[in-house]
Amino acid sequence: MKETLLKYLAESSNTISVEQIIVNFLVAIVFSLIIYLSYRFSHSRVVYSARFNVSLVMLTIITTMVMAVIGNNVALSLGMVGALSIVRFRTAIKDPRDAVYIFWCIVVGICCGASEYLIVSIGSAFIFLFLLIFGYVKSNDKYLLVIHSKIEGESNIEKKILLYYNGKALMRVKNTTAEKIEYIYEISKYIMDKYNKNDSSITKELYLIDGVTAVNIVCQNEDINR
Template identity: 60%
Template sequence: MKKHLFDYLKMYEGSLSLQNVLINFLIALAIAMVIYLAYRFSHSGAVYSAKFNVSLVMLTLITTLVMNVIGNNIALSLGMVGALSIVRFRTAIKDPRDTVFIFWCIAVGICCGVSEYTIAALGSGIIFLFLILFGSIKSNDRFLLVIHGMRAGETEIESTILTSYEGRAILRVKNTTAENVEYIYELSEKMIEKAEKRNISITNLLYEVSGVEAVNLICQNEEISR
């Protein structure tokens, strides 16, 4: 039994030639640059990290390197799995899209490492087209309107918000003391744009109310909340 197992493992010890290794790396690098551009253009917001983007290219090449070493050697592949299983990563992924790009790079590296260029190129092309079609979709930002003032103007403040946003502003928090009052209203981007088209400046209107001390408009989206 041991002899048959040894002969089986020896049968699949094939190694790649230098030419095949170079081709694997060149194609992996070319596809990695496509991933680099895809990440750059789909992350044009505040969360874009140039260092992470370069790391994606390196991850693709490193995965290709590992697959070139493993080749068809089953014994070596099992040993590599055991060695990598002890590695623990503690880097927090702030954006779920980053996880997708990491798996994309690993998949491309695996395909190029075993010379499956067609699968790597075709799969990357489909993913890239998907990012172009749906990458421009943005999440709806929520805006919090925070108002601090005196309780004497409580009724007028509520009336101003009700009129300005046609009763669609959602009251989330109302804190009061014997003399002061605090409001937190939730607004949508469409509500603010609609008010601006009617030349309504909510800050000017609120500061005209007697007793209003401070007005803050805060954009709350997924990137900021993390």
């Protein structure tokens, strides 16, 4: 039984012609360029990385090359899995969509290496349109309102924020000492725009309170946080 299994593993491979290998690589290059364009147009300037986009193209071609080496050889595929299992990827992903593009490149490379052109064509068409459409979905920007004041302005600041934003500003941090106090409020972009008054901004209103020394407004963006 053992000898039969070893013989099967050694002989279970089909030789791929040079012409077929060239066609697989050409198709992989075409689809990698489609992925390149999709990533380029679906990412904003803040999170777009040209180097990562080029890496996606190379990942597709490299996966196709790996599939060309493995072919239908079961023994070689098991050895390849063992060799790749020792590789650890520690590159931080700034945008969750980057993981989708990585898996897309791997799947395209596998399909091209296996000459499954119909599957990769239909699948890539759907993914391309989906990512292109939903790539314009903006992240949920939030604002942090940071207030520094003397301790005597505590009650007036809380009342002012409560009235100005109609209770929709969330207090996240309140640091106090014997002489000073610090507030950090979290406000959504919608609430910030809705209650922003042209004649009197929140900063002007806060500076009218005795004891307030500094007011900072910071945009907390999902893409920048990563």
